[in-house]
Amino acid sequence: MSGDTLTGWVLCWRIERSDGVTIGLTGHDHDLWIDGLRYRAAPGLTPSAILRGDGLDPDLMDASGALTSEAIGERDLLAGRWDGARVAAIAVDWSGAGDPVPLGQGTIGAVQLGEGGFTAELRGVGALLDRPVAAETSPDCRAALGDRRCRVPMAGRRRIARVTNWDGEAMLTVAHDEPVANAYGQGRLIWFGGANSGLEAVVLRSEGRRLWLAATPAFAVEGTPLVELVEGCDKRLETCVARFGNVLNFRGEPFLPGIDLLTRYPGA
Numbered sequence: 703m704s705g706d707t708l709t710g711w712v713l714c715w716r717i718e719r720s721d722g723v724t725i726g727l728t729g730h731d732h733d734l735w736i737d738g739l740r741y742r743a744a745p746g747l748t749p750s751a752i753l754r755g756d757g758l759d760p761d762l763m764d765a766s767g768a769l770t771s772e773a774i775g776e777r778d779l780l781a782g783r784w785d786g787a788r789v790a791a792i793a794v795d796w797s798g799a800g801d802p803v804p805l806g807q808g809t810i811g812a813v814q815l816g817e818g819g820f821t822a823e824l825r826g827v828g829a830l831l832d833r834p835v836a837a838e839t840s841p842d843c844r845a846a847l848g849d850r851r852c853r854v855p856m857a858g859r860r861r862i863a864r865v866t867n868w869d870g871e872a873m874l875t876v877a878h879d880e881p882v883a884n885a886y887g888q889g890r891l892i893w894f895g896g897a898n899s900g901l902e903a904v905v906l907r908s909e910g911r912r913l914w915l916a917a918t919p920a921f922a923v924e925g926t927p928l929v930e931l932v933e934g935c936d937k938r939l940e941t942c943v944a945r946f947g948n949v950l951n952f953r954g955e956p957f958l959p960g961i962d963l964l965t966r967y968p969g970a
Contacts, residue, residue, distance in 0.1 A: 710795045714741045714802070717810075718788040721900035730796050781901060781920035784810055789824050837953075842937040845953040847889070853951050859933040862894075868923035872906075872915040876929070880908050882945065889934025891915065895927030905934060 712730040716739065726741035728734050734741040778784060791805040808824050837844055845851040848859070867875035880886060886908040893901050897920075904916040913931075935941060939956045943949050 710797055710799070711793050711803075712796050713805075714792050714794055716741075716790045716792070717784075719783060719900075720786055721783065723783075723900075732796070734794065734796060736792075736794060736802060777921075779813055781898070783900065784813065786810060791824070839955045839958055841954055841956045841958070843935070843939075843942060843952055843954040844937075845951070847933065847935040851951065851953055852948065854946050854948050856932075861931050862928060863931055864926050864928055865923060866911075866926055868919075872918050874913045874915065874923070874929075875911050876913065876931070877911070877926075879911055881933075884908055884936070885933050886913060886931050887934050888936055890932040892930040892932070893919075893927060894929060896924060897921035898923070898927070905931075 712728055712734075714726060714728040714730075714734065714736065716724070716726050718724045724739065726734075726736065726739045727744040728741040729744065730741075731743055733743050774784065787810045788807070789810060790807040792802040793805055794800075794802045806824070810824060843852075848854050848856040861878070863876040863878050865874050866877050874891075884907055886905045889905045889908075891903045891905055891913065893899050893903075901920060903919065906914045906916050908914070935946070937954070939949070939952060939954065942952045
């Protein structure tokens with residue numbers, strides 16, 4: 703390929719966040735429209751070499767760029783809005799000639815912040831092969847409440863509530879009582895209003911109208927924003943039997959002897 707041909711090609715990124723927000727960025731000095739999406743000019747966005755192969759090693763690529771309020775802001779990065787976002791990298795001829803050339807796709811992994819900029823690691827689909835292929839035994843259930851292994855119907859276990867008070871740390875008060883004791887413990891809270899809109903949080907435990915989150919909200923809770931509360935499960939056999947009646951789908955081994963059996967004294 704000649705040098706004149708190469709100068710017409712630019713790199714573009716399509717990024718889809720888990721909350722549905724999709725943006726396009728390009729290293730060109732003008733905005734580009736590709737397949738109905740506007741790719742905004744971000745000349746400060748520079749990729750590293752793209753490592754790809756025909757083996758089983760995951761594709762890796764780093765991207766560095768400036769923090770801008772129009773595209774990727776520091777507050778959103780720190781809040782986790784971009785964690786796990788799906789990314790597709792393509793090369794296009796900015797003049798419109800020819801079809802886009804896919805370079806790689808995956809999800810955003812580790813993000814590091816520097817002075818006025820960021821560096822994001824992009825992990826290809828091959829990274830899924832790094833996960834364990836077999837589950838380890840455990841006394842507690844390894845399924846998530848309502849997933850395909852648990853099979854507990856989640857209809858009626860999701861509720862919209864309004865936050866009425868925030869203690870400034872990790873405790874919230876909502877306008878409605880929980881249906882059963884600790885109904886939202888180990889469940890999820892999804893923000894639908896305020897500065898935290900679109901973010902999720904893990905609920906450690908609930909009591910009446912009070913909820914204790916695993917971490918302080920990323921942004922201050924102002925007013926009375928709406929949230930969605932998703933019931934959780936402490937993954938114990940007793941809870942599975944008494945609360946859900948779902949012991950046939952319990953994914954744990956509570957009666958399997960553990961490592962402590964090897965450390966017992968004879969006759970103990």
